[in-house]
Amino acid sequence: MGHPVSQKMPVVRVVIAEARSAALEFKKSYTVYDYSKKSMLLKRAKNTFKVHVGTQGLIMDGSVNLPNRVFIDSEKAEVFELNGRMYRGDVALLRNGKNILVVNYVSIEDYLKSVVPSEISKLWRVEALKAQAVASRGFAYYHMMTNAERDYDVAFELQQYHGIEAENPKTSWAVDVTFGQILEYHSNTFPSFFHAVCGGYTENADAVWKNTTGFPEPVPCTFCRNSRYYSWEYSCSVKTLSRLIREEGYKCTELNTIRAGKMARFFSRVRSVVVTADGKDIDLPINIFRKIIGYGNVRSGIFSITKKGSSFYFKGQGWGHGVGLCQYGAKTMAENGLKYHDILYHYYPKTTLKRVY
Numbered sequence: 001m002g003h004p005v006s007q008k009m010p011v012v013r014v015v016i017a018e019a020r021s022a023a024l025e026f027k028k029s030y031t032v033y034d035y036s037k038k039s040m041l042l043k044r045a046k047n048t049f050k051v052h053v054g055t056q057g058l059i060m061d062g063s064v065n066l067p068n069r070v071f072i073d074s075e076k077a078e079v080f081e082l083n084g085r086m087y088r089g090d091v092a093l094l095r096n097g098k099n100i101l102v103v104n105y106v107s108i109e110d111y112l113k114s115v116v117p118s119e120i121s122k123l124w125r126v127e128a129l130k131a132q133a134v135a136s137r138g139f140a141y142y143h144m145m146t147n148a149e150r151d152y153d154v155a156f157e158l159q160q161y162h163g164i165e166a167e168n169p170k171t172s173w174a175v176d177v178t179f180g181q182i183l184e185y186h187s188n189t190f191p192s193f194f195h196a197v198c199g200g201y202t203e204n205a206d207a208v209w210k211n212t213t214g215f216p217e218p219v220p221c222t223f224c225r226n227s228r229y230y231s232w233e234y235s236c237s238v239k240t241l242s243r244l245i246r247e248e249g250y251k252c253t254e255l256n257t258i259r260a261g262k263m264a265r266f267f268s269r270v271r272s273v274v275v276t277a278d279g280k281d282i283d284l285p286i287n288i289f290r291k292i293i294g295y296g297n298v299r300s301g302i303f304s305i306t307k308k309g310s311s312f313y314f315k316g317q318g319w320g321h322g323v324g325l326c327q328y329g330a331k332t333m334a335e336n337g338l339k340y341h342d343i344l345y346h347y348y349p350k351t352t353l354k355r356v357y
Contacts (some may be wrong), residue, residue: 009107010357011089012140015156016163017082017102021052022093028077035069035092046077051093053100058093068095071105079164087163094151103152108144109175111161112136117171118160119194120327125334128327129174131343134353135325137175138182138192141356145189178340180355183348189356190214192348194325197224199302199318201267202347208287208321215323216348218266223329223336229319230328234297237311244292245275245282252277258305258312269322270301287321324348 025048032041042064049061058066071092074080079088082102089106115136116129136159143153154161183192191212193205198221205215224230238255245252254277261272261283273289275282284292286301303316325347333343341353 009109010141010144011105012108012111012144012154013092013152014104014106014111014154014161015101015152016087016104016161018096018099018156019102020099021050022100022102023048023050023083024072024091025049025081026072026074026077027079027081029075030077030080031073031075032066033071033073034067035071035094036067038071041066041070048081051100053095053098058095058100066093069093082163085163086165092151101151108137108140109179111140112175113172114163114166115140115159115161116175117168118162118166120331122168122171124331126170126174127338127340127343128330128334129171130178130340131325131330131334132194132327133171133175133178134181134183134340134344135192135194137178137180138189139194141182142189142191180357181353182356183344183351184354185214185216185348185351188214190216192325193321193323194327195320195322196326197227197229197300197317197319197328198322198326199224199230199269199300199316201264201269201322202324202326203264203269203301203322205323207264207271208285208323216351218264218322219347219349220267221326221329221347223332224318224326226332227328229299231317232299232315232319234293234299234314235311236293236297236314238307239310241293241312242277245277248288248292250275250277250282251280252282254278257307260305264301268302270303 026046029045031043034041051058051060057068060066074090080091087104088110089104092103094101116133120132140154147153201220202218204218205212242252242255256276259274260270261274271286273284290298298314300316300318302318303314306313330343
């Protein structure tokens with residue numbers, strides 16, 4: 001079923017959509033298999049069709065009944081189109097409640113040729129692009145190694161992945177020249193997280209995500225200071241923030257104060273925010289608080305909070321969770337003549353580069 005996974009070119013399973021229906025197009029013939037039984041259901045010439053969730057399973061083109069889980073082999077074309085966007089590889093359609101989970105089966109190297117230019121600018125120096133390629137490969141490879149029992153490796157938008165249209169010769173070259181390379185920490189594979197701007201010091205992974213162990217220590221960074229995203233400000237009314245906290249499921253009728261809770265050991269990075277509402281304290285981990293208020297509003301965990309009248313004012317620096325590779329720091333390091341392995345060893349200390357296939 002599908003293309004065999006060889007040792008030279010592993011296949012990563014990436015969620016590319018979750019919706020009530022999916023519109024697909026195949027330029028050449030394709031074969032539909034029962035995902036669970038691995039038996040062929042039908043074979044068709046090139047065409048466009050729509051799949052939606054029915055009462056008993058999936059329904060193709062309004063009349064063809066399919067099981068809840070199918071795999072579609074793109075055969076010789078090795079490409080397909082989903083909702084107007086072209087992807088390489090094959091695709092699985094998996095019913096998930098009232099929605100369809102669309103999972104792209106694609107070689108990890110082809111996947112990276114879309115991810116790298118989707119995550120950073122193709123105009124950056126090649127050493128920064130190569131560092132991003134290794135980080136993104138390690139992130140995907142870790143999930144491939146740890147999610148074998150799940151129906152997919154990389155969840156929707158865990159890395160930016162926009163199919164064939166995002167590919168660029170320069171970033172594809174950066175992927176090719178680092179073929180198969182990932183970082184290992186104490187001889188172990190780990191998820192090589194990355195973010196836009198660290199703001200002066202990177203962060204511990206377990207401070208952002210619970211039970212994330214075996215990750216390199218945080219490091220100081222002076223390389224992202226020239227980024228236009230280094231500093232930011234944001235204000236939010238008490239009324240609006242109260243509503244956002246309630247919508248997340250917390251009791252917050254009368255919001256009184258907000259203050260920093262736990263702080264990073266080496267740097268002024270907030271790890272939790274304490275919200276006092278209705279006479280009680282609510283301790284929110286920083287990633288939960290940023291989700292509530294908006295990741296693009298409170299852009300990092302480095303900020304101060306002041307209250308003026310009926311609004312809270314946030315002033316901070318950095319963009320993202322702060323764990324692992326600082327992308328704008330990598331940009332400056334590459335401009336200063338440093339090689340991609342120097343960049344990686346700085347942001348992931350005590351790691352080693354290894355080719356795993």
